[in-house]
Structure formats: structure tokens, C-alpha cells
Amino acid sequence: MTRTWAARVAAISPGGSQTISKSLASYGLTGVLDDLAEHGKGAYLWTTARQVLLDYGGALGANVLGYRHEGVRAAVTAQLRKGGLFSLPHALEADIGERLCAVIPCADMIRFTRTGSESCVGAVRIARAETGRNVVLYGGYHGWHGDYVATKEVHHGVPWILETIAKPFRYNDLDHLTALCESYRGDVAAIMLEPSLMDRPAPNYLRDLVTLAHAYGALVIFDEMVLSPRLARAGGQEFFSVTPDLSVHGKGWGNGLSLSFIVGRRDLMTAHGPMISGTFGGDALALAACGAVLDVYAREPICDQLRGHGQQLVDGFLRAASEHGLAWTHHGWPQVGTFSFDDYCEEVRAKATALFTQAMLRRKILWHPRIYYLTAAHHEREITRTIAAAWESLLDVRKAIESGDWSSLRGVLPTVPFARKA
Numbered sequence: 001m002t003r004t005w006a007a008r009v010a011a012i013s014p015g016g017s018q019t020i021s022k023s024l025a026s027y028g029l030t031g032v033l034d035d036l037a038e039h040g041k042g043a044y045l046w047t048t049a050r051q052v053l054l055d056y057g058g059a060l061g062a063n064v065l066g067y068r069h070e071g072v073r074a075a076v077t078a079q080l081r082k083g084g085l086f087s088l089p090h091a092l093e094a095d096i097g098e099r100l101c102a103v104i105p106c107a108d109m110i111r112f113t114r115t116g117s118e119s120c121v122g123a124v125r126i127a128r129a130e131t132g133r134n135v136v137l138y139g140g141y142h143g144w145h146g147d148y149v150a151t152k153e154v155h156h157g158v159p160w161i162l163e164t165i166a167k168p169f170r171y172n173d174l175d176h177l178t179a180l181c182e183s184y185r186g187d188v189a190a191i192m193l194e195p196s197l198m199d200r201p202a203p204n205y206l207r208d209l210v211t212l213a214h215a216y217g218a219l220v221i222f223d224e225m226v227l228s229p230r231l232a233r234a235g236g237q238e239f240f241s242v243t244p245d246l247s248v249h250g251k252g253w254g255n256g257l258s259l260s261f262i263v264g265r266r267d268l269m270t271a272h273g274p275m276i277s278g279t280f281g282g283d284a285l286a287l288a289a290c291g292a293v294l295d296v297y298a299r300e301p302i303c304d305q306l307r308g309h310g311q312q313l314v315d316g317f318l319r320a321a322s323e324h325g326l327a328w329t330h331h332g333w334p335q336v337g338t339f340s341f342d343d344y345c346e347e348v349r350a351k352a353t354a355l356f357t358q359a360m361l362r363r364k365i366l367w368h369p370r371i372y373y374l375t376a377a378h379h380e381r382e383i384t385r386t387i388a389a390a391w392e393s394l395l396d397v398r399k400a401i402e403s404g405d406w407s408s409l410r411g412v413l414p415t416v417p418f419a420r421k422a
């Protein structure tokens with residue numbers, strides 16, 4: 001018997017994916033979707049079995065302009081002819097560095113890395129080097145490297161000692177943060193957070209957080225991996241007009257190529273020279289892609305477009321849910337967020353969420369149960385089709401909730417990744 005692609009990757013690669021959130025288990029599609037990604041164009045993903053799926057995963061945010069964007073393709077192809085990595089820093093490091101620093105408020109200098117996790121570790125190292133302190137207070141998701149993982153309930157392979165210097169805090173709770181700053185008074189190097197994701201900041205929260213951090217001699221690092229260039233080009237710091245000391249960016253800036261970077265004040269970026277160095281830092285292919293992304297953003301109001309289409313999607317989904325009498329809540333932002341069946345018991349919530357993803361897949365829409373990303377390639381046509389599919393899929397969910405008959409639910413429920421302690 002021929003094994004499916006899903007079975008093959010599961011047999012050869014732990015978890016069947018290099019990224020937790022891309023695994024079929026994380027979608028709740030184990031045993032439901034047998035094929036894998038083959039190629040993409042715009043908002044669509046072609047699978048190995050030649051299914052064409054309208055994709056709301058956005059390659060976990062890495063594809064802000066959509067798959068195989070023409071400008072990005074042309075820039076990367078032109079650079080490929082010249083080469084990707086060299087023995088000297090490449091001219092694009094200066095060129096793209098200057099252009100990015102010109103659009104990011106906290107950026108005097110820039111350091112290019114390859115993944116978001118690397119950038120997060122680098123920024124934390126800069127903060128520790130600058131302050132001579134150890135403790136970092138974390139709010140949000142900051143990748144799989146470094147001591148941040150010690151803030152998780154389960155952190156196999158991370159020395160317990162790191163728990164003493166990595167502390168999670170509750171978003172929008174300044175009292176909690178103040179208590180942590182007091183507990184570790186004199187040893188807090190940085191407060192690192194996503195300025196917003198599924199929750200909106202309370203009025204003045206971000207501004208007060210910066211004031212609090214500085215009062216305790218700590219630096220503020222904004223993790224803009226998701227919000228930049230989605231909510232605004234520079235992310236939360238631009239959108240909320242609050243400038244951190246350092247920030248980290250990645251995902252969409254390479255539109256599918258591996259690029260991330262740390263930016264910040266000149267005195268911090270040059271101070272004490274903590275070791276941040278990698279063979280693949282300054283990859284000219286990724287920098288060429290970033291140049292093309294910058295060009296598109298300079299020409300077109302991409303963030304407005306993402307917000308506009310995202311809002312249509314949110315309105316359409318919520319209208320469909322209300323027509324079915326379902327309590328369904330949107331969290332996050334129109335351009336990146338999630339929907340949840342908050343008012344139901346945990347079991348129904350989990351089943352309804354999984355059933356919705358499976359019902360959308362039957363209608364050729366790839367919908368992640370925990371987060372959706374809009375891309376600039378999602379136009380009216382895609383949004384209208386998605387709302388219609390959601391209406392039908394929610395009808396399936398309603399019938400299952402009303403009857404208590406979940407026999408249409410296949411496979412196993414989506415796995416939930418490593419929970420935080422705060």
C-alpha cells in the first residue's frame with residue numbers, strides 16, 4: 001500500500017512538522033488531511049494531491065503579501081543570479097538596513113538574523129549586557145530559543161536554573177508587573193512583550209509599562225514579529241505611538257524567505273558588543289526579498305488593505321454565527337486573530353473549534369483553529385467565498401451542538417502547545 005505524504009513526514013520527522021503550529025495535529029487534521037503542501041500562489045496553496053486550498057495560515061505570518069509574490073520573486077531571482085551568501089558583508093545589509101531604520105521609530109541601528117527566535121535571544125542579550133542584570137520579564141510568545149521557554153509549564157530540556165531569571169507576566173496587568181519588578185528589584189534587565197496580539201492594550205498600558213520599566217532601570221523590548229508589517233509597518237510601536245528601547249521583527253519582512261532583525265537605540269546596539277553572530281546572517285536573498293516588500297509597502301497601503309478585508313471577514317463571520325444563534329467571539333485584530341466558542345464548556349468548545357476547521361477544509365479552506373493571518377492576496381473574492389463557507393460550516397457546528405451528535409468530527413482534537421505559567 002502506498003503511504004500518504006502525511007504518513008511519510010510523520011514517520012521521518014518528529015511531530016510530522018518542523019513547526020508546531022503547522023503540524024496536522026495542531027490543526028486537528030491528523031487522519032483527515034493526507035497530503036502536504038506542494039506550491040502556492042497568492043492566497044492559495046496547492047497540496048501534493050492537487051487540492052487547491054484557500055489558505056488562512058499565511059505560512060504563520062511569513063507570507064504577508066501572499067505566496068510567490070511577483071515583485072519578491074523577481075528581486076530574489078535577480079539576486080540568486082549574483083549569489084546568496086558572501087565572505088564580506090553584502091551591500092544590501094547597508095541598503096535594507098537604512099530603509100528599515102527609516103520606518104521603525106526605535107531603530108537607529110539594525111542587526112539581521114534569520115529567525116524570530118534568534119532575534120529575541122539577541123535582543124535579550126543586548127539588554128542583559130547593557131544593564132548588567134539577569135532577570136527578564138516576558139509577556140507573549142518569543143520563540144523556542146533561550147530562557148523564555150523556562151516560562152512555560154512544561155519545558156523539557158531547559159535547565160531549571162533558567163526559571164530563576166525568566167518570569168512571565170500577565171498582559172494588561174500593571175500591578176502584576178510592578179510586583180515582579182519589586183520582587184527582582186535591581187536585577188530586572190528587560191521587560192519583553194508583544195505590544196498586542198489577541199488582547200488589545202488598555203488605555204495607556206504600553207506607555208505606563210515603559211515608564212515602569214525605566215523607573216526600575218530595565219529596558220523595554222517590543223516583539224513585533226506578528227504585528228510588523230501587519231498592523232502598521234513598524235508594528236505596535238507605530239500603531240500605538242509608544243517607542244520601546246529595542247524591538248525585534250521577522251516573519252512577513254522576507255515574505256517567505258528567512259529573515260529577522262533586532263533594532264534599537266544606537267547606544268544600546270553598540271554597547272558592550274554582546275556576541276550575536278551567525279553564518280547565515282545577512283543572507284542577500286532574504287534581504288532582496290525584504291527590499292521588494294519595502295517597495296510594495298512604499299507604493300501601496302497594505303496595512304489598510306489587510307485591515308479592511310480583515311474587518312469584512314470578521315463582520316461576515318460574526319453575522320453568520322449570530323444567524324445560527326451561536327456565541328462566537330473574535331479575538332485579536334481583523335488582519336490577524338482568532339475566533340472562539342468562549343461561552344460553551346471546554347469539551348464543546350474544543351469539538352466545535354475542530355469541527356469548524358474540518359468543515360472549512362471540506363469547502364477547500366485551510367483554517368487554523370488558533371490563529372488566522374490575512375495576506376495582501378486575500379481580495380474581495382476570497383473574503384466573500386470564505387464567509388459563505390463559514391456560514392455553511394457554522395451550520396454543521398450548530399447541528400452538532402444542538403443534537404450532541406459529533407459523529408461528523410474526524411481524527412483527534414487539535415493539540416494545544418506548551419502553556420505559559422502566568
Ligand SMILES: Cc1ncc(COP(=O)(O)O)c(C=O)c1O
Binds near residue numbers: 060225251
Ligand atoms: C511574537 C513572536 N515572537 C517570536 C517568534 C519566533 O519566531 P520564529 O518562529 O521565526 O523563530 C514568533 C513565531 O511565531 C512570534 O509569533
